[in-house]
Amino acid sequence: MSKKITIEPVTRVEGHGKVTIKLDDFGRVTQSRLHIVEFRGFERFVQGRPYWEAPVLVQRLCGICPVSHHLAAAKALDVVVGAGTGEGLTVTGEKIRRLMHYGQFFQSHVLHFFHLSSPDFLFGIDAAPELRNIIAVAQENKELAYQGIMMRKYGQEVIAATAGKKVHGTGAIPGGVNKNLSIDERDSLLKGTDPMNADKMVEWSVGALDFFKHYHKNNKDMVDNYASFPSNHLSLVRKDGALDIYHGVLRAVDNEGRRILNDVDYQDYNHYIEEEVKNWTYMKFPYLKEYGREKGWYRVGPLARLNVCDFIPTPLAQKEFEEFKAYTKGKPNGMSLHYHWARLIEVLHAAEVMRDLLNDPDLQGDDLVVKGNRQSEGVGVIEAPRGTLFHHYKVDDNDLITMANLIVSTTNNNEPMNRAVNATAKAFMNGKQEITEPMMNAVEVAIRAYDPCLSCATHALGQMPLEITLMNAKDEIMDKKIKG
Template sequence: MTYQLETAQHPETLRRVAIDPVSRVEGHGKVTILLDDQNKVHQVRLHIVEFRGFEKFIQGRPYWEVPVMVQRLCGICPVSHHLAASKALDVIVGAKKLTPAAEKLRRLMHYGQMLQSHALHFFHLCSPDLLFGFDSDVTQRNIVGVAMAHPETAKRGVLLRKFGQEVIRVTAGKRVHGTGAVPGGVNKSLTIAERDELLKDIYHIVQWSREAVKLIQKVHTQDPGLYNSFGIFRSNFMSLVGHNGDLDFYHGTLRARDDNGKLIFDHLDYQNYDQVIEEEVRPWSYMKFPFIRSIGKEHGWYKVGPLARVQNCNQISTPFAEHERKEFVDYAGGTPMHAPLAYHWTRMIEMLHAAEVIKELLHDDDLLSSDLMVEGERQMEGVGVIEAPRGTLFHHYQVDENDVITMANLIVSTTNNNQAMNEAIRHVARRYLHGREITEGLLNHIEVAIRAFDPCLSCATHALGKMPLEVELVDAEGGLVHSLSRS
């Protein structure tokens, strides 16, 4: 299969520019660009440069360890893996329906995570680009710069994230890598003191989330020429939808639409995900390329995450977020919005929804219940699917009669967006880099397109630490022409 700008015909004659690693994203990835003597772009690839071994090394482990083990894939949204694995193992222990308390406690944990992850991404990672400009002064284009120029915005970003982390702590025992969900339920409920502590802050968390939607809406609508076209490509999109087609991050059935919004499939029980989704391996990347089987590799790829979810659902169950969804849909003009930068707008609508759901849950006394576990007839196989901050996350396990894992398949959110991210950066490379001298600001345009998807490359790489950027322009003979770096 060939995609435009994926593979150059004569790479040996071209110069290579690498963004390695991509900065202000979660995890470790790089972009390579091949240019000719006139700086015309011939090849652009987003690479995930390290190998993930989780699917292999949990084989042979007892199933009850898995929800706690697999969350170590990532330190950003471990709750997603924790809950997706728990949901798959619910199936295996025969827990067809959790107790109301267990379901709500898990939902609270998950929506706390959505809140903190979306806040982290928008305020810490992306607001520098959005507030200062993509090629603004690089020394200012970071969270410290935001804190200096817009102290209240930066402070709210920090506090929104902190609140989400606290929700996770009281439901999972720790802010990162807790143990709250177990196959068949949860291991703890909330104390009255824990609930009341969260209730003290939730009202201004909802208010700040509303204002965050307005902030990104203003940024987006003030420059429609840029925001509606930057990195644009058309694709299918997919997500879980809940009861009545509501936006639901925790549970539901799979729905996919084509680029015009027409349904491809709907009400699909995710236990049968492998009947509709297949993964392609390409030799140049460790990350697979999933696609919808019925459409095929070439046109069956899709995007997931906030932009897909907000447009895939029929409505949002909470009032403020539903109001914002309608404004977004109206702005899009009744057809699906495909602009990558619209991810930011929809992400903030989701953050608002998460805050509203947390508020509702905190008024539900089921959170204090001690009825936490169910079990049933043991099964040999289970699939758990959840809408992680970055998109649809699949966990699929088979367990033998001795309770040991024999097969695991994980399709992480960022993998679902693999082709989509590649398409976005190719569009940006054509539009902004083609025929020009490469500068740091221009290369940041590539990164802006990647960041819009909020990729969590950690899921694939397990990389830690800060992300310095070094760009080298090398001529056809391998000589260094130009070098830029930041630490």
């Protein structure tokens, strides 16, 4: 009798989702799918609201990466107020936004690595579930857990200083920012009491990379072959090809490194990108129009960014980037667990950028906002921690939003995450009649590499036990287990 195994939700992934794996009569994996439970309707909710409210309103989407939505919306509305696309802001306006964004990037990546993924590296994928959490990490390696917490805290303080507050920050407004960084704020971030200063963040970022590389060296086969598959890759890059998570042009490369989207203006994103709807999930599947659904899908996020960019414009991260690129002889890297490697290189880059920005007197400038000729439409694109994030708004003559379209990072990674689940299911579950805890975690490890944000439900709504359902071909429940 064929079986369908459902794992719901995926543990230690933000929000919730479920994985369905179908086995045939011989226990072979015939189909596996990642179902995303995503709130649909937010775009409709924004319609009819004054455009200047959008950068604050969109933070309701997500308590995990509100800064990404805040800045993507602000960038789109820069266009609407005639302030241009990313390059039209004042020097202070752009640099304050960059500091905010790199602060968020830093704390988000740090949370992912230290608290979601490091248990897998410290204890192994087949470790007992009670070990796979930060409490166990703290018992095994107290310094690692401590650094993770203080790095998170540092990133949060950068956000609070630039966005004004942690909840519903108002720092970015259409055409610029509403505050600069005071000398006191700068000094507390730049030269704060150990460890809360920019130099320590750089030092610890190097340490985190060394931790991963040491693990990789001792577990090369597993790290390199786990859910490894070729793909296209898409991200923003600076016009000179540098890694830039705040602004740039859209570039995509194929699995050989050939450019298949050549540094285009993201205002025209819908000329190049289309989304496919499937009947078994609410989440869409984006792809490059020119290459079609089958060949045009792509990865986004840390791995994609390092596959797409030509260099990293900070010295320590550039050195690590060269080592990363050399590992695949300059070709794009399709190894899912190398997302962690790429993510940690970006952590180091973010730490270096924050330190450079904090030393820049432009952050204390008073020229914060620009305005020009009012436009009726604008697109804002930013590299969120999890990948490329698109915000698109149309605004009427009464300043009300008439259309909003968002393509969030996790949606961009929908196809590769499904492929990662499939690859892992085939590797770990073929020929098995029962699903074990290590097998479940194996699937989760593959998904976690992509750091998906699956729902953005608030904590009050997000009480979610882990439910495992075993179903036969007639969709009858054969077994159900609940964790937690």
